[in-house]
Amino acid sequence: MSPRPHRERQIPNLHERILHTAWQQIAAEGAAALSLRAIARQLGITAPAIYRYYPDRDALVTALIVDAFTSFAAWQAAALEGTTPHDHAGRLCALGLAYRAWAVAHPERYQLIFGTPIAGYHAPLEITMPAAQRGLSLLIQVLAQAHAAGKLRPLSPVPLPAVFDAEGVDPQVLFAALTLWCYVHGMVSNEIGRQYPPVLRDAEVFYRHALQTLTAQYLL
Amino acid sequence: MSPRPHRERQIPNLHERILHTAWQQIAAEGAAALSLRAIARQLGITAPAIYRYYPDRDALVTALIVDAFTSFAAWQAAALEGTTPHDHAGRLCALGLAYRAWAVAHPERYQLIFGTPIAGYHAPLEITMPAAQRGLSLLIQVLAQAHAAGKLRPLSPVPLPAVFDAEGVDPQVLFAALTLWCYVHGMVSNEIGRQYPPVLRDAEVFYRHALQTLTAQYLL
């Protein structure tokens, strides 16, 4: 076998083809089964060839994570498109439903981001945090609009301690955003991770009801 | 080297020593780095020897998970000991604080249970669910007591759909328990998994304030 194939047999856009193949295998076998050698096999190349495009496995995983966050942020943005700007409850609900819908549609991507399925992988926060931020920023935006309209209900009987390095964003808005996100994340990760107890029959109905309760709690 | 050591050199309680060594290495290197061979090395035995006690790696992981759940349930139970039976808010708060305290004290155990750090591992739910249940049952118990005392605030403006296979436990209690658990789990898993955005300075203060807000929302 020749050490380098003719140009006709070369794979164009190998950089993206590797990512695409990785997603294919993650969807089929789960994120934990990610293997450079398996990707190489499917592409008809050898494993070290991947190192031309990604310095190591972790770099590939990071690229996948950024990819997933981008996909997630797109879903979030799309969810707001069908809503009217002043229907704060509707927009909040839409974001919440889109959050779960994306996770259910792509459970492996969800686990890749929020679980820790890759052995020994530690995310470089300077790369993944900005990508993650984009998803959260829409929620903050919607809540900030509700706050500006005076529709954000004061949540706590006691004053909020100074826990934020806020720049222009109201701490109450940040607190509402983070708590809502944690809530929703907890429900979705329990559903995707099959952690719910058997007494819960329908996780989706449960989720919708919880979301309805939440919007009523957070908005006037 | 002889194929079997003399009795004096044999390791007693190897079954438990394996678990203990596994926890040691998980604490040092993270759950993802779990390795049968590394455990064997540290114990001065060969890797296949472990197979006398655990049929495969997944069985060992399952034993570790059950172990972790047991430890967690013990912390939850201990948290209630310093409280008085009718101080429902205090008891709820104690459970919530204990939840986070356990996770912060044993982040690897937490990730092992709720993350998915072991490549290719799928938990046998018939074994892990009952163990997980024990932790949740205390929360349900506390909320049921509050409900019996008429101190559980009705949460939603709309009626709760029938999503539970409840046996003797009020659906409102179950709903409150599950939502509270999801909320707390979301916050803790975001903290442990370093998913919080940098604007949040102090995750512990944030958690305490959220918990305080929650108890006020859930209890009268």
Added chain:
DNA sequence: CATATAAATATACACTGTTTATTTAATAAT
């Protein structure tokens, strides 16, 4: 046409979980 570069391969190393056959210490039976 000669040279330099880029992109792949081949090979090898140190790991991993797991299977098989083998060896031996301890125990039970005669």
Added chain:
DNA sequence: ATTATTAAATAAACAGTGTATATTTATATG
């Protein structure tokens, strides 16, 4: 006391992994 049995470990090997190094060759450049 000797023999047979059983239990618990080892040794060796297999297929898989990520990754480093050296090599080869197709292509682009002077």
